[in-house]
Structures are given as C-alpha cells and as structure tokens.
Amino acid sequence: MSTKKKVILGVFGVLLVAFIGVVGVAAKIYFDVKSSANDTYASAERSTTLREETGTTAEISEQEPFSVLLLGIDTGALGRDEQGRSDTMILATVNPQLGQTTMISLERDTYTEIVGHGTTEKLNSAYAYGGVAMAMDTVENLLSVPVDHYITINMAGLEELVDAVGGITVNNSFTFDYEGTNFSIGTINLNGEDALKYSRMRYDDPNGNYGRQERQRKVIAAIAQKVLSFSGVTEYQSILNAISSNMTTDFTFDEMTSIALNYRNSFTNIVGDQLQGTGFMQDGVSYQSVSAEEIARVKAIADEQLGITE
Numbered sequence: 248m249s250t251k252k253k254v255i256l257g258v259f260g261v262l263l264v265a266f267i268g269v270v271g272v273a274a275k276i277y278f279d280v281k282s283s284a285n286d287t288y289a290s291a292e293r294s295t296t297l298r299e300e301t302g303t304t305a306e307i308s309e310q311e312p313f314s315v316l317l318l319g320i321d322t323g324a325l326g327r328d329e330q331g332r333s334d335t336m337i338l339a340t341v342n343p344q345l346g347q348t349t350m351i352s353l354e355r356d357t358y359t360e361i362v363g364h365g366t367t368e369k370l371n372s373a374y375a376y377g378g379v380a381m382a383m384d385t386v387e388n389l390l391s392v393p394v395d396h397y398i399t400i401n402m403a404g405l406e407e408l409v410d411a412v413g414g415i416t417v418n419n420s421f422t423f424d425y426e427g428t429n430f431s432i433g434t435i436n437l438n439g440e441d442a443l444k445y446s447r448m449r450y451d452d453p454n455g456n457y458g459r460q461e462r463q464r465k466v467i468a469a470i471a472q473k474v475l476s477f478s479g480v481t482e483y484q485s486i487l488n489a490i491s492s493n494m495t496t497d498f499t500f501d502e503m504t505s506i507a508l509n510y511r512n513s514f515t516n517i518v519g520d521q522l523q524g525t526g527f528m529q530d531g532v533s534y535q536s537v538s539a540e541e542i543a544r545v546k547a548i549a550d551e552q553l554g555i556t557e
Contacts, residue, residue, distance in 0.1 A: 283491040284500040291380045291497050297393045303555060305395040307502045310509050312342040312553045315396040315498075316383055317350075318374060319405065319446075319463070333374040333382060335446075335463055338394065340552035346512040349552050350467065351545055352460035352521035353386065358534040362388045369534060379495075390522075390542060392549040396497050404493025405446065406439035408470060411485040414438050415469035417462075423451045442466055457521060464519040471514050520548060 298305065305313035319335030336353040355371035362384040364376045373385035383394045400408075409415055415437050422432045425448040428441055437445055446466050452458030474486070498506070522545050524535030550556070 281500050283487040284498075284503055286491040287494045287496050288499065289379075289495045289497065291383055291397055293380045293384060297387050297391070298395065301393075303393065305393065305553070307505050307510075310343050310505075312340065312344070313395045314338060314340045314393055314549065314553060315398055316379075316386055316394050317467075318379065318382060318397065318399040320374070320399050320401045333371045333399075335460075336371065336382070336386070337460075337464070337467075338386060338390070338392070338549065340549050341506075341510055341513045342552050342554070343510045343513050344554075345552065347516045347518060347552065348513045349518045349520060349548060350464050351549065352457075352464060352519070353389075354456060354460070354522060354524055354535045354537075356456070356526075356533060356535045357389070357522065357524055358527075358529075358536055359385065359389045361385055369532075379497075389537075390546050390549065392546055393553065393555075398494065398496040398498070400494045404489060405466070406443045407489035407493060408439070408486065409437065409442040409466075410439035411489045412470060412473040415442060415466065415473055417445070417465045417469050419445075421453070423448060425451070437466075437469075457523070460521050461519065464517075468517045468519075471517065520545070 305311050307313060315338075317335070317337040317339055318333040320333060333355065336355055338351045338353060340349045340351075342348075353370060355369060357370040358367065359370050360367050361373050361376060361381065363381050364373070366372075370385065370389070374382040377384075379397045379399060383397055386392075387394045416434060417437060419430055419432055419435050423430050425444050428444055430441075430445060430448075446459070446463045448462075449456055449459045452462075454461070522537055523541055524537040527534055527536055
C-alpha cells in the first residue's frame with residue numbers, strides 16, 4: 248500500500264485524548280500503530296452499565312453513535328506517582344450519521360454521589376478513589392447518559408502531543424499572562440509547553456473554571472484539526488510515542504481502525520458545551536451545585552447525539 252495515502256490519527260483529548268487509526272498505509276506503519284494501540288489498552292472493569300440496563304447498543308463496527316469520557320490526569324506534568332485526580336473531564340458523543348462530535352465539559356468540583364464509594368463530594372474524586380471504572384459509573388449516574396468508553400491522558404502527554412503535531416493555533420478571547428508567558432487576544436500559535444499553560448490557567452479567567460474548560464476544548468479541537476490535515480507519515484512516529492507513553496483507553500485496535508475508516512467526518516465538526524453549576528461552600532470546601540434542569544438539558548443534548556429516545 249502507498250505511503251502517500253493519509254494516516255489518520257483521530258485525536259480527542261485535554262487534554263486530551265487520542266484515537267489511533269490507519270487508512271491505506273505501509274505494513275510497517277500499520278504494525279507500529281497496532282503496537283502503540285496495544286500498549287494503551289486497558290479495560291474498564293464495571294459491574295453494570297446503563298447500556299445493559301436499557302438494552303441499547305453502541306457498536307462501533309456497525310457505525311453506531313457512541314460516547315467516550317475524556318480524562319486529563321494531573322500526574323504527568325507534576326511528577327507524582329500517585330493515582331491523581333481527573334483535572335479535566337469531558338463527555339464526548341460521536342455521531343457519524345450527523346457528522347458531529349459534541350464535547351461536554353464537566354466541572355470537576357460538581358457535588359455528586361461517587362458511585363461505589365458511598366460518599367457525596369467532588370466529581371473528580373471518583374477517579375482518585377476508583378480509577379476509570381468509578382469515574383465512568385459516577386458520570387453515568389450523574390447525567391443518566393451511557394458512558395461507553397474512556398480515554399485518559401496525563402498532562403505531560405498533552406504537551407508532547409502538541410509538539411508532535413508541530414504546534415497548534417487557537418483563537419484566544421482575552422489577554423493574560425501565566426507562568427511567564429503572555430497570551431495575547433486573537434489568533435495565537437502554541438507549542439506544547441504553552442498549550443499546557445493555556446489549558447491550565449484558571450484564576451485570571453473572568454469565567455473561572457468554565458473559561459478554562461472552554462480553552463481546553465479549543466486545544467482538543469485544534470489538535471484534532473491539525474492531525475486530520477496530515478497528508479503524509481513524516482511525523483507519525485512522534486505522535487505514536489506521545490500517545491503510547493501517556494494514554495490509556497478501552498478502545499481496541501479494531502475499534503480504532505473502524506473509527507478512522509467510518510467516523511472521520513464526525514471529527515471535522517466539533518461542538519462544545521458544558522455542564523453549568525452554582526458555587527457554594529460546605530465545611531470549608533468549594534463545590535458546584537448543578538440543578539436538575541441543567542442536568543436534563545445536558546442529558547437531552549447527549550441523548551440526541553447518541554440517537555437515544557425515551
């Protein structure tokens with residue numbers, strides 16, 4: 248097969264998070280990608296799921312819509328060995344029929360039941376207590392929306408991934424300084440280090456953590472657009488290295504390949520939204536309270552994208 252054909256590395260992630268897929272590439276590239284995909288695979292051991300309870304399916308081989316929980320973990324860039332907390336949480340729905348991916352940011356301070364732990368506290372505590380399975384179960388319980396798959400990437404991985412694609416371009420809505428770097432208003436180019444800073448800044452944003460979530464979605468969309476524009480294989484190995492050493496997912500290689508072949512149009516139209524809450528203090532800790540109406544709004548968006556009808 249000709250190496251002139253495109254290598255498509257569909258990318259989701261603060262944080263990000265990446266899918267690996269190959270279309271018409273040489274055998275060596277194919278097996279390199281397969282090896283990297285195998286390195287990232289880790290199943291999520293869940294006792295039961297909303298899909299099982301409702302009898303619905305999300306078969307990628309049948310080109311059905313699916314959801315994926317994107318988790319940006321705070322360990323990599325901080326040099327810590329512990330499990331860490333999910334600094335970024337995004338529920339993405341992918342619909343090939345509609346040709347759209349919707350990324351819904353979830354406020355990490357959302358006050359909710361931690362499924363399987365018997366407590367009610369911040370949403371990002373679920374990953375710290377029980378890893379991806381507890382995080383998936385907790386988000387599913389919060390929104391009453393199926394969470395079909397997951398991708399995690401540590402923050403160091405985001406930096407490496409941006410550098411691997413040659414940097415990204417985003418439209419910045421206001422000027423700010425963070426950790427010695429100035430981010431001017433308008434269209435700006437970011438390398439990996441600056442993209443990580445751009446994703447992290449919170450306290451100088453007039454919209455607080457919600458503003459940070461919007462910037463994180465911009466970074467993810469910019470990575471995806473950059474990768475999908477590739478017409479050759481020159482930088483593919485750097486991308487694979489960044490992914491395999493920093494990412495885990497329960498997508499199999501066959502599923503990744505199917506996504507690359509049949510879902511590509513969904514990644515060219517990325518829509519952002521976020522679960523909105525109201526801040527409150529309890530026992531000296533800051534939380535976000537999300538109303539039933541807001542949960543119903545987000546659930547309706549996700550259900551529509553997943554083709555779920557009541």
